[in-house]
Amino acid sequence: MRKMIVGGAQMGPIQKADTREAVVARMLDLMQQAHAQGVTMLVYPELALTTFFPRWYAEDRADMDHWFEKEMPGPQTQPLFDLGRELGIAFTFGYAELTDDGHHFNTSLVTDRQANIVGIYRKIHLPGHVEYDPERTHQHLEKRYFEPGDLGFPVWRNEGVVMGMAICNDRRWPEVYREMGLQGVELITIGYNTPSVNSQKGGEGLRQRLFHSDLSLQSGAYQNSTYVVGVAKAGDEDGHHLMGGSIIVDPDGEVIARAVTEGDELIVAECDFDRCAFGKATVFDFARHRRIEHYQRIGTQTGVKLEV
Amino acid sequence: MRKMIVGGAQMGPIQKADTREAVVARMLDLMQQAHAQGVTMLVYPELALTTFFPRWYAEDRADMDHWFEKEMPGPQTQPLFDLGRELGIAFTFGYAELTDDGHHFNTSLVTDRQANIVGIYRKIHLPGHVEYDPERTHQHLEKRYFEPGDLGFPVWRNEGVVMGMAICNDRRWPEVYREMGLQGVELITIGYNTPSVNSQKGGEGLRQRLFHSDLSLQSGAYQNSTYVVGVAKAGDEDGHHLMGGSIIVDPDGEVIARAVTEGDELIVAECDFDRCAFGKATVFDFARHRRIEHYQRIGTQTGVKLEV
Numbered sequence A, B: 001m002r003k004m005i006v007g008g009a010q011m012g013p014i015q016k017a018d019t020r021e022a023v024v025a026r027m028l029d030l031m032q033q034a035h036a037q038g039v040t041m042l043v044y045p046e047l048a049l050t051t052f053f054p055r056w057y058a059e060d061r062a063d064m065d066h067w068f069e070k071e072m073p074g075p076q077t078q079p080l081f082d083l084g085r086e087l088g089i090a091f092t093f094g095y096a097e098l099t100d101d102g103h104h105f106n107t108s109l110v111t112d113r114q115a116n117i118v119g120i121y122r123k124i125h126l127p128g129h130v131e132y133d134p135e136r137t138h139q140h141l142e143k144r145y146f147e148p149g150d151l152g153f154p155v156w157r158n159e160g161v162v163m164g165m166a167i168c169n170d171r172r173w174p175e176v177y178r179e180m181g182l183q184g185v186e187l188i189t190i191g192y193n194t195p196s197v198n199s200q201k202g203g204e205g206l207r208q209r210l211f212h213s214d215l216s217l218q219s220g221a222y223q224n225s226t227y228v229v230g231v232a233k234a235g236d237e238d239g240h241h242l243m244g245g246s247i248i249v250d251p252d253g254e255v256i257a258r259a260v261t262e263g264d265e266l267i268v269a270e271c272d273f274d275r276c277a278f279g280k281a282t283v284f285d286f287a288r289h290r291r292i293e294h295y296q297r298i299g300t301q302t303g304v305k306l307e308v
Helices: A018-038 A061-067 A080-085 A170-173 A174-181 A206-224 A274-281 A295-302 B021-036 B059-068 B079-088 B169-173 B174-181 B204-224 B273-280 B296-300
Strands: A004-012 A041-043 A090-096 A106-110 A117-122 A155-158 A161-166 A186-195 A227-231 A233-239 A240-242 A247-248 A255-258 A267-272 B003-012 B041-043 B089-099 B104-110 B118-121 B157-159 B162-168 B185-192 B226-232 B235-237 B241-242 B246-251 B255-258 B265-272
Touching: A004 A018, A004 A061, A004 A227, A004 A247, A018 A041, A018 A080, A018 A090, A018 A267, A041 A186, A080 A090, A080 B079, A090 A117, A090 A186, A106 A186, A117 A155, A117 A161, A161 A174, A170 A186, A174 A206, A174 B174, A174 B296, A186 A206, A206 A227, A206 A247, A206 B204, A227 B089, A227 B185, A247 A267, A267 A274, A295 B174, A295 B296, B003 B021, B003 B226, B003 B246, B021 B041, B021 B079, B021 B265, B041 B185, B079 B089, B089 B118, B089 B185, B104 B162, B104 B185, B118 B157, B162 B169, B162 B174, B169 B185, B169 B204, B174 B204, B185 B204, B204 B226, B204 B246, B246 B265, B255 B265, B265 B273
Parallel strands: A004 A041, A041 A090, A161 A186, A186 A227, B003 B041, B041 B089, B162 B185, B185 B226
Antiparallel strands: A004 A267, A090 A106, A106 A117, A155 A161, A227 A247, A233 A240, A247 A255, B003 B265, B089 B104, B104 B118, B157 B162, B226 B246, B235 B241, B246 B255
């Protein structure tokens, strides 16, 4: 058995006016709670340090650069690394990354239990749009402020587990889980900020949006025989409601922990990564069952081609 | 609106001793029931004409050829085509296909409302094993008796709808839905025979096996914004229990009809194929959101490569 107690640190809303210091203080508090429950791997949401700023339009993209991190850790995030090292908790969180050469990414990092950064992932499936859209009830300008990630879907062996990351809308794409599944992934962590209203379909409703999130996380876990942890930033950010619904999913696709609030809330589950082996050796033994000669559209054709 | 009333004709068990004539009579009865409810597209299970024979081992594979159809329609299946034409019901069912040149496939066909065969699909993801396995509680010898399908995942425009087919274990593979999704599919029909016990994991339980079926069908529907119809052969076949759980799923991944028995049972739902358009134009607008440069393992690497 390879057991690890994994925590999901759902975060309540972060207002525009909140400082990074105030946010990090909340994250430290969640880390202390996690330590008290024996957690050694803690997952925070996407864009954990700030409000979900892509909901606001700026004609000049540079006006948004203050939401981005130019160094990691920086002075405001260093306390997370210090406490992680002190408590022996590996952690992952999302942030807006501005690189030295001026590129903007929606990024997450993961550390080991000594607070060394083991790897970063840059979000590939950016939802939303580039220009201001007057038809929408609210804006979702990720395609304006970020470039698509350029690192693929890497996995790392971290604290004895093969793990990888995805961010928010990535979770709806089965290609994401499969790319990592083909590398033997056992734990996928996914932070998100998901508006509780579909900006183009008001009647969709919160129940159905939570269902779509669950469905994506659970099928990705089952079909690759991996644990999946989905962690929300939730609640009302300056009048814009984000859904919660953080869950930890086991390799059978079963939800084994679920957040019940829309605030800062820790969810915890003991994961035995040896449980990933059964599915990988039987129904999802890719080597025996996959037929790549019939999957050629997936990697060569981006959009729909209607030929009938 | 492009509305069609779709039926799933779940079938109860077929014993080894049952004749094809007796089975076809049951199928005709289900078709009459479907007609009474306005159904114009009716979906029968995998291997609808016979018992699920791959559970039995034959040292000489040719001893199993009597379970296969050498012509379609043949004298025993002609009544299905006759009644389908008379009632104006397009239908699809699965059968074991023995080709003129001696190939064996697990196949399904689909007709239009005039009982013309519009297309066939040959099952690609064959589960199970080739040789007798004394470790299993029961055998699952599909890899012994069938060759993997050689037709890919075609779609057809049939009765105004872009539709495709998959069979049983195919439904657990997101590649299947995506290959059809990339061709604009709006309706995927999937027949199955699924033992209610995992032959290698007795404790799995019927609830979890039904859950895995639902999860696969629902995520495939949602992530490709298509209707999916999953139809079981269910119940006790000569002491071997098959699970039921036939469902019709809408393009949001919601179950809109569900069988409650393990016998011959018709489920019905009105499908409006224009409802597929919203997802295809927004969150699953593949042309805008897919990033095939990061999907290269999926079509080029069959099994897991552990590199970390």
